[in-house]
Amino acid sequence: MTRFDIITCQPHLLTGPFDHSILKRAQDKGLVEVHLHDLRKYAINKHGQIDDYAFGGGAGMVLMVEPIAKCIRELQEQRTYDAIIYMTPDGQTLNQPMANRLSMLQNIIILCGHYKGVDQRVRDLFVTHEISIGDYVLSGGELAAAVLADSLIRLIPGVLNDESSALSDSFQDNLLAPPVYSRPADFEGHTVPDILLSGNTPKVEEWRFEQAVQRTRQLRPDLLRDEKN
Incomplete structure (x- = not known):
């Protein structure tokens, strides 16, 4: 408690x-x-x-x-x-x-x-x-x-239904979270990246990490500098 x-x-x-x-x-x-x-x-x-x-x-x-x-x-x-x-x-x-x-x-x-x-x-x-x-x-x-x-x-064990959710939040590893998608896979011609529909978990995780780094470099480069220091 x-x-x-x-x-x-x-x-x-x-x-x-x-x-x-x-x-x-x-x-x-x-x-x-x-x-x-x-x-x-x-x-x-x-x-x-x-x-x-x-x-x-x-x-x-x-x-x-x-x-x-x-x-x-x-x-x-x-x-x-x-x-x-x-x-x-x-x-x-x-x-x-x-x-x-x-x-x-x-x-x-x-x-x-x-x-x-x-x-x-x-x-x-x-x-x-x-x-x-x-x-x-x-x-x-x-x-x-x-x-x-x-x-x-929200970080206290048992509060979130999926405790791994908090571990993947922005800033937990000095990176912003990658983009996320849900249904439908195609909304007015705007489609979900194919890799997320592939079922290849290692490749999906690799894509998410690359996207997180790219988004952080674009929006919050100071976080990457802090990590180097």
Whole structure:
């Protein structure tokens, strides 16, 4: 069982992604637990305050250290966490090797930023990993948390009906996936490559590898350079 505890001030933004498709089936199978924690339940006063102005001035509000610390410590009293991840644009960019490693952990906290982010002391005292899903800014970390969780959950053994499917995904071997085809074999004169209809499995795999290399060289040559380095 892999457990995700997601801390957010906007939990309603995360109910949809985990209630459908592969993520829901993973939970129904008892392979994954996903728990959403509303940060406002840990507010510092009766007004539900969880943010305040930044010291030194400037636009935007900052999520305060006290509510977050209270939530994390309450969770840590119940179990040991392998990772406390903060979703932030200035974190390490998520990639497949990182997803592979994190998918092997058992208990994970994901902290969603909001407004101008979280008090730096949260990052200094609690966070073990800082992860970004790209060089752009979102309104909050909820969508990024869903992306991260999805990328990990699908790698957990038993989640996918065909576990080999995850192994053939793009980026698993620093290559983009080759083109894929399904029925019909001829659509308005556009036909499936003959090799895929041949039944010759070794030749099919050779063709797929060649296509993957060609597609990667054309669309993401940086991946091939990374492999050489």
